[in-house]
Amino acid sequence: MVIGWIGTGIMGGAMMCHIQAAGHEVYAYNRTKAKALAYEKKGIIVCDTIAECVKNADVIFTMVAYPQDVEAVFEEIFANAKAGSIAVDMTTSSPTLAKQLYEKGKQKEIAVLDAPVSGGDSGAKAGTLSSMVGGDSAVYEKVLPLFQRMGTPHYMGECGCGQHTKACNQICVAGAVAAMSEAIYYARRNHLDEAKMLEAISTGAAGSWQINHTAPRVLAKDFAPGFFIKHFIKDMHIIQSVMKEQGQRLEMLDSVCAIYEELAKQGYENDGTQSLIRYYEGNSEESV
Ligand code: NAP
Numbered sequence: 001m002v003i004g005w006i007g008t009g010i011m012g013g014a015m016m017c018h019i020q021a022a023g024h025e026v027y028a029y030n031r032t033k034a035k036a037l038a039y040e041k042k043g044i045i046v047c048d049t050i051a052e053c054v055k056n057a058d059v060i061f062t063m064v065a066y067p068q069d070v071e072a073v074f075e076e077i078f079a080n081a082k083a084g085s086i087a088v089d090m091t092t093s094s095p096t097l098a099k100q101l102y103e104k105g106k107q108k109e110i111a112v113l114d115a116p117v118s119g120g121d122s123g124a125k126a127g128t129l130s131s132m133v134g135g136d137s138a139v140y141e142k143v144l145p146l147f148q149r150m151g152t153p154h155y156m157g158e159c160g161c162g163q164h165t166k167a168c169n170q171i172c173v174a175g176a177v178a179a180m181s182e183a184i185y186y187a188r189r190n191h192l193d194e195a196k197m198l199e200a201i202s203t204g205a206a207g208s209w210q211i212n213h214t215a216p217r218v219l220a221k222d223f224a225p226g227f228f229i230k231h232f233i234k235d236m237h238i239i240q241s242v243m244k245e246q247g248q249r250l251e252m253l254d255s256v257c258a259i260y261e262e263l264a265k266q267g268y269e270n271d272g273t274q275s276l277i278r279y280y281e282g283n284s285e286e287s288v
Contacts, residue, residue, distance in 0.1 A: 003027065003146075004057030004081070006050060006073050007091070008036045010225065011117070012063030014124035015090070018149040019061070020044055029053035050076035059143060060087045066234055067093045074101050074112075083109035086139055090131070092116045092170070092231070094238050095163035098134060102159035111139040114159060116166035118173075119151060120213060121226035127151055132169070134162035167242065170235040174256040176210040177273055184218055185280035194219055217274045230269040233260050 001024045005016040008030040020026040020043060029047045030036040036046045047053040054060050054077050062073050070093045077087050087110055089101065098114035105112035113135035123129045129151035133140050140155045147153035156165045183206075187197045198219075202211045217226070236257040243249055259279050268275050 001025070001058045001146075002056050004029075004054040004060040005044075005063075006030070006053060006060070006077075007063040007065075007069075008039060009063070009065070010121050011124045012061075012090075013039060014121070015063060015117075015129070015150050016044065016061070017042060018127045019146055022146075022149050024146075027053045027057065051080040054081045054085075057081060057085055059146060060085060061090055062087070063090045065091065065231065067091075067097050067238070070097060070101075074104070078104060078108045078110060081108075081110050086111045086113065086143060088113045088115050088143060090115050090117055092166050092235050092238075093163060095134075095160040095167070095242065098160045098163045102135060111136060112159065113139055113143065114162035115143075115147065115153075116162055117151070118166065118169045120209075122213060123151060130154065130169075132156050132162045132165035134159045134164075163238075164242075167235070167239045170232070170239060171250060171253055173210070173232075173273075174236065174253050176208045177214060177276060178252075178256045178259070179206075180208065180210040180215050181218070181274075181276040181280060184215065184277060188281075214272075214274045217272065218277050223268075223271045223275045223278075225270060225272040227273050228269070229260055229264055229271050229273055229275060232273050233257065233264060233269070236260070 117129040119129040
């Protein structure tokens with residue numbers, strides 16, 4: 001198959017490589033071209049424009065950053081992709097936008113799926129991401145072998161259901177990452193061996209992906225982004241706007257979001273989400 005891949009950042013670059021390793025011809029485009037060029041030696045064909053990237057593609061994947069990026073990129077896809085192609089947005093984006101893109105795609109005879117993922121930068125590299133897919137089931141079946149190269153896909157129902165499922169995922173992540181950070185902070189204040197504490201609780205009822213994958217980065221004082229704080233704030237704002245339309249709010253999510261907004265204000269928006277520990281440690285480099 002001919003594949004068009006747009007967005008070769010932390011997640012997209014690694015995910016694209018699994019598709020290429022399955023023997024497909026992959027054309028890639030990234031806003032900052034150098035990031036796509038890094039994959040040229042693996043056999044990825046790097047394009048200067050989105051038009052060039054998608055014009056012959058049977059399936060197009062997008063893994064960009066914010067809903068506004070998705071919107072901009074899809075405008076180009078709709079203008080340049082061939083009728084009968086499939087466009088899959090894997091960005092964590094808005095369910096409302098997913099529905100709009102599905103409808104616009106219909107007019108252009110381009111089938112659209114929303115398929116955000118979970119499993120972090122390590123899951124993207126290992127090909128173990130959980131993908132949550134919304135759209136027509138017949139279209140999902142066609143893309144299934146490609147999703148399976150990147151991990152474990154889940155068909156969630158009509159367009160928008162993928163993004164709604166990812167929202168549920170991010171609600172749980174908010175609680176889990178805050179709980180993990182608070183446990184480490186408590187352990188520090190009470191002179192426990194932090195690594196031993198994490199080992200002990202990881203196999204009990206408090207065990208979580210955040211404890212297994214994110215906590216070691218906290219202990220190593222490694223704040224480099226696997227998952228950017230700025231992107232997590234984006235996800236929580238999407239969830240808040242969905243709830244607001246329904247006259248509802250989620251208290252735990254709102255609290256975690258406010259903490260991350262505070263960290264972003266202090267200049268940590270490009271840190272990984274493990275940087276939450278800074279909030280508890282008074283944001284001082286020496287104390288964490
Ligand atoms: P990232 O490293 O910033 O990657 C996004 C990439 O998209 C960047 O290379 C960016 O190019 C490119 N891009 C943005 N707008 C574009 C446009 N208009 N045209 C072409 N390329 C464009 O972020 P990431 O960590 O891979 O995350 C990508 C998405 O997945 C986000 O929505 C995030 O919330 C979600 N996600 C992330 C994780 C994780 O653990 N990292 C896990 C699950 C889901 P530039 O280099 O020019 O900025």
